[in-house]
Structures are given as structure tokens and as C-alpha cells.
Amino acid sequence: MNITISEKLKQMVPEFKVGTIHYHDITVAEPPKMLAGRLQLFQESLMLDADDQPISEIQPIQEWRQIFKKVGTDPSRYRPSSEALLRRVYKGSQLGSIHSAVDTNNFFSLQYQIPLGIYDVSKLSGDVLVDIGTQEDSYEGINGRELDMSGKILTKDDKGAFGSPIVDSKRSMVTEETKHALHVVYFQPSLPDEEANEMLHAIGKMFIQVHGGSSEYKIIK
Template identity: 55%
Template sequence: MKCVISEQLKQRLPSGKFGVIRYYHIEVSDSPQMLRGRLELFQESLYIELQEKSIADIPEMVEWRRTFKQIGTDPSRYRPSSESLYRRIQKKSFIPPIHSAADINNFFSLYYKISLGIYDLDRINGTVTLTIGTEKFHEQFLLSTRA
């Protein structure tokens, strides 16, 4: 799999840093009880923290919002996924266990306060291009994920 960063993204976010981690021979299954318990406990501790401070006061969230504005995306309309997870926790709508891959992905997204994605390489064909999404793409993506 080859990953490239679009010229448009490079121009709008010249200091942007992106990472890809590839794992092989991973079995996705129900999460072990230890992971489910750790994710739940971590969400509970975040919930308590968020009762005393605003999400707008978390430096990483401020940086993500600034980045979204820099690439021309309204972060109040299309939130960074890490912020969406924090807002759910703030409302005590904890993220339920899904499976081992999604649960570890959500845990690290919460822990590091960054947006993460997880994809099955067997289902990716061709080059992956990191670029700025369009509203049309967003609408198509939402429709395809709901099907």
C-alpha cells in the first residue's frame, strides 16, 4: 500500500505531520475483558475531569480545531473525531465495546487526544491519498456507512 499527501493538503497545512502504522496477522475479535474494563475506567476518569474543565480548554482540541480551520473546514459542523469522542464522554454517553481493533483505536484516540482511523489493508486497492474532503464526499461517505 502506498500513501501520499495531496498537494492541496501540503499547501494549506505545510507543517502537518501524518503517520501510518501497519500491522500484519492481526485477529480482530471480541475485546478481552481487560481492554473493555480499561476503556470503561478511562472514560469514567475523563468524565470526571470534564466536569471541571471545558473541552475548549484542552490544548490538543484547540490545535485540532485550528487545523480544521486552516484547511477550510468548520470544526463546529464537522468535528475532529477525537473531539466527538470527548463530547460523548462529557454527556456520559460512553463508547461501548465494539471489537478489539476499534476498542484499542478508540482508547488511543482518547488517550493521545488525536483522531485515528483503522482500516483493513485487504480491502484497500491502489494508492491512499490524504487530502481535504469535500462536502459532497462527506455526504457520500455518510450514505455508504449507513447502508
């Protein structure tokens, strides 16, 4: 599977880059107590820090809001998924557990304050392109709503759009049947490549500790 960024997106956001992690032979299940406890404690810590670190002062989230504006997405109407998660936590709403893969994904999104998407490779077809959507692009999100992807950053394969830094699609979602998965990490543009590599290594290492299997990662820009 080849993963690239479209020339249109590169022209609009020259510093744009993503990280990808491919997982093989994983086991997705109910989250282990270690992960559940860590996620709960982290959410409680964030709630305590809410007054000292408002959304407007969190650099990765503000950078992603600026990216949305550059490509024509209103970040107040369509929030980056990391911001949407953090706002829920700040309001005192604990994130419900889905399964180990989604819970791990949410943990990293809160920790690094950037959007991440995780997809079942068996449900994807052909190569993957990170692009800006047109009027022809839409999908049913994991929230059950039909999402118009026109003017929004998305990931697409031969079948069409399946993910974005807003919300991912039902078609590509990871389940407890998933054995091979693709993690897409939407870095904030200011993050140096060295730190981006360290982040990918840390994400992949913890994910494999929870799910078993193996992984490899790379930066795409």
C-alpha cells in the same frame, strides 16, 4: 502501499503530518477483559475531570479545530472524531463496544485526544493519498450517513475517498474478518517528531498485544 500527503494540503497546513502503522496477521475479536476494563475506567476518569479540563482548554483538540478552519471545514458542524468521542464521554454516555480493533482505536483517540482511523487493507486499492476533498468526493460513513467530503481532509485510494479525521467509511471498516489493517494517526501539528514516534510505538505495541501479529510504523509529512 505508498502513503503520501497532497501538495495542496501541505500548502494550506505546512506543519501537517500523520503517522501510519501497518498490522499483519492480526486477530480481531470480542475485546479482552483487560481492554474493556481499561476503557471503562478511563472513561470514568475523564467524566470526573470534565469540569477541570473543558474542551476549550484541550490543546490537541483545539489544534485540530484550527486545521479544520484552515481547509474550509466548520469544526462546529463537523467535529474532529476525537472531540466527538470526548463530548460523548463528558456527557456521561459510555462508548459501546464494537470489537477489539475499534475499541482499541477509541481508547487511543481518547488518551491522546487526536483523531485516528483504522482500515482493512484488503478493502483498499492502490496507493493512499491524504488530501482535501472536492465536490466529487463522498462516501457512506460507518454511522450509515452519506458524507460530502468537499473541503474536508480525507484519505483516498484508487477507488475514492474512504476515511477522514471526522468519520470513516463503511467500505474500509475493520471487521472480525480483517487480517491486515492500516492505522492512520492524525497528529496535532505542534507534536515534536520524537514524541510522535514514541506515540506510534506505544499504539502499535498495545494493538499487537491485543491482536497478535506484527507491525511497522512511520511518520509522513
